[in-house]
Amino acid sequence: MSKKQFQNILIWTSAIILIILIMTPGLWVVLTAFRPQVDVMAKPPVWIPRNLSFNQFETMLFGGSEGSMGRSPVPVLSYLYNSIVISFTSTFVAVLVGTIGGYGFARHNFKFKNGYFLMIMLTRTIPGISLSLPIFILFSKIGIIDTHFGIILVFVALNIPFTVWLTDGFFRQIPRAMSEVAMTDGCTKLQAFWHIELPLSKSGIASAGIFAFLISWNEYALVSNLARSTDSKTLTVGLMDFTAQFTINWPGMCALAVFIIIPALILTFLVQKHLVSGLTFGGVKG
Amino acid sequence: MRKFLSGPWVLLLPTLIILTCVVLLPLLLSLWTSFTPFKLTKPDTLYRFVGFRNYERLIGDIDFWVAFGRTVLFLAIALNLELVFGLGIALLINKITYGQRTLRTLMMFPMMFSPILVGFQWKYIFNDNIGLLNNFLREFGVIQPIPWLVDGVLANISIMAAEIWSSTSVFAILLLAGLLGIPKDPLEAARVDGCNSWQVFKNITLPFLMPFVFIAMTIRSLDVARAYDIVQMMTGGGPAKRTELLWTLISRTGYVDAKMGMANAMSYISIFLSIAFTFFFFYKLMQSRQQLSYE
Numbered sequence: 001m002s003k004k005q006f007q008n009i010l011i012w013t014s015a016i017i018l019i020i021l022i023m024t025p026g027l028w029v030v031l032t033a034f035r036p037q038v039d040v041m042a043k044p045p046v047w048i049p050r051n052l053s054f055n056q057f058e059t060m061l062f063g064g065s066e067g068s069m070g071r072s073p074v075p076v077l078s079y080l081y082n083s084i085v086i087s088f089t090s091t092f093v094a095v096l097v098g099t100i101g102g103y104g105f106a107r108h109n110f111k112f113k114n115g116y117f118l119m120i121m122l123t124r125t126i127p128g129i130s131l132s133l134p135i136f137i138l139f140s141k142i143g144i145i146d147t148h149f150g151i152i153l154v155f156v157a158l159n160i161p162f163t164v165w166l167t168d169g170f171f172r173q174i175p176r177a178m179s180e181v182a183m184t185d186g187c188t189k190l191q192a193f194w195h196i197e198l199p200l201s202k203s204g205i206a207s208a209g210i211f212a213f214l215i216s217w218n219e220y221a222l223v224s225n226l227a228r229s230t231d232s233k234t235l236t237v238g239l240m241d242f243t244a245q246f247t248i249n250w251p252g253m254c255a256l257a258v259f260i261i262i263p264a265l266i267l268t269f270l271v272q273k274h275l276v277s278g279l280t281f282g283g284v285k286g
Numbered sequence: 287m288r289k290f291l292s293g294p295w296v297l298l299l300p301t302l303i304i305l306t307c308v309v310l311l312p313l314l315l316s317l318w319t320s321f322t323p324f325k326l327t328k329p330d331t332l333y334r335f336v337g338f339r340n341y342e343r344l345i346g347d348i349d350f351w352v353a354f355g356r357t358v359l360f361l362a363i364a365l366n367l368e369l370v371f372g373l374g375i376a377l378l379i380n381k382i383t384y385g386q387r388t389l390r391t392l393m394m395f396p397m398m399f400s401p402i403l404v405g406f407q408w409k410y411i412f413n414d415n416i417g418l419l420n421n422f423l424r425e426f427g428v429i430q431p432i433p434w435l436v437d438g439v440l441a442n443i444s445i446m447a448a449e450i451w452s453s454t455s456v457f458a459i460l461l462l463a464g465l466l467g468i469p470k471d472p473l474e475a476a477r478v479d480g481c482n483s484w485q486v487f488k489n490i491t492l493p494f495l496m497p498f499v500f501i502a503m504t505i506r507s508l509d510v511a512r513a514y515d516i517v518q519m520m521t522g523g524g525p526a527k528r529t530e531l532l533w534t535l536i537s538r539t540g541y542v543d544a545k546m547g548m549a550n551a552m553s554y555i556s557i558f559l560s561i562a563f564t565f566f567f568f569y570k571l572m573q574s575r576q577q578l579s580y581e
Binding site: 011014021022023025026029041044045097098100104107108110116120122123124125126127128129130131135136137154157160161164217219220225239240243250253254261264267269272 | 297300301307308309310311312316319332378389391394395400401402403404410418421425451455507510514515518533537550556557560561563564
């Protein structure tokens with residue numbers, strides 16, 4: 001065996017081990033969701049599932065028929081609904097506001113510009129749990145605790161800094177001359193922005209949107225303290241609640257976890273291109 | 287008015303208003319609260335000023351300093367290991383020509399996972415009774431189940447494993463982007479001049495990668511507090527506070543014990559810790575960028 005061949009085998013073996021390490025935890029959770037409880041608890045372990053079922057999903061949605069624990073349906077549809085409404089709305093608003101802000105930073109010079117920029121970025125470093133304390137007090141006082149509105153507001157604030165950072169970088173790459181030419185041809189400033197600068201920075205805005213959506217969908221520390229009931233609890237909070245409650249029912253919890261995994265999976269394959277360009281862009285060109 | 291409308295302020299106003307309302311004002315409130323003995327159960331304690339009493343108590347509080355030290359140590363170990371593993375993975379994927387894109391996509395998988403989900407799946411894997419890991423070890427003759435999340439030291443290692451699993455890909459992806467962007471000429475020139483692989487790596491690849499390392503560190507330091515979700519899910523700070531990080535301690539003090547004033551004092555310390563981390567890496571990033579442009 002030549003040295004080259006040996007090297008190739010080494011590389012591919014490590015790559016396969018790497019893939020196994022990355023994929024196993026998620027796949028294991030998904031697989032468990034479709035396995036009967038007996039199999040999961042079996043000793044010695046059953047590795048190859050003997051049969052797969054949708055029982056856990058049925059129990060979760062419509063309540064248990066097995067009777068043993070008298071399981072009531074998990075309000076997973078409310079969680080899913082809350083997650084979807086909160087994530088999409090906050091992403092939309094954050095991208096809208098953040099893009100406008102990013103454009104402001106990219107196209108204008110003003111006093112203390114870098115200071116403002118740094119301030120906006122620093123708001124992002126505050127740990128969620130630390131921020132949740134005063135917001136909890138404040139929202140309780142003005143009565144928007146446990147509402148979609150309150151949580152969306154917080155998520156918008158969470159996502160604006162990164163959106164400003166990304167879009168600012170993308171707008172700065174577009175030569176000013178392009179919109180200036182359009183304006184001498186009779187476009188208004190707004191038209192020039194709409195027809196020239198916005199389409200050119202499409203991919204930057206797209207990656208900002210993806211990040212914002214992911215952060216909102218995955219957030220736990222803030223929403224767990226601001227959401228008190230099924231009116232506003234999201235999937236992540238639901239998962240935590242029920243893991244603490246039914247420590248025995250692993251397959252059931254895995255079924256709930258599947259609802260959180262699916263969007264993550266879809267997003268990974270849809271948007272990988274934007275993600276890399278977004279992450280590296282802002283940092284490298286700065 | 288006209289001048290105002292065409293200036294930058296009309297563009298920045300929405301951003302500034304939202305951040306002021308949702309971040310700045312609450313932070314001022316929490317600063318004030320940290321100087322009061324505010325308890326959720328006694329609302330009027332919010333208006334009693336006690337000066338630095340909360341902070342003074344924190345200085346003498348062993349539990350707090352243990353959690354603080356553990357947090358710093360945890361971050362130092364986790365970030366370094368993530369960097370090393372991320373670099374290794376990036377170098378590996380860089381070597382692979384066939385299927386590189388697919389591998390890169392798979393790499394991103396953990397990045398999409400909610401920390402709470404990461405905590406859940408590792409809690410399941412490390413479960414001493416039915417977890418994947420103990421079942422797997424059983425096949426190799428380890429019949430006595432290992433109490434991964436019950437033993438203090440093992441629990442910390444388990445949490446670290448979950449944290450590393452979830453965040454190594456940030457480093458891998460960014461460093462891979464850096465590797466792919468290295469100009470080929472200096473590499474070839476060095477080879478022609480008789481450098482071996484290690485010399486090429488140390489003198490050309492690594493300096494070029496440094497800005498990418500610091501970008502990854504800066505991005506990571508923005509969300510180190512997400513470890514809270516993982517710990518909360520896996521152990522809740524237990525057993526007997528042996529996996530307690532600063533953030534779980536804050537959450538317990540504030541919401542379980544209802545001592546909001548004290549929790550806010552702690553959270554100010556955690557905010558400064560986060561800002562310090564971010565500043566440090568951002569400063570390093572600026573430095574390494576300048577170095578590159580000089581050369």
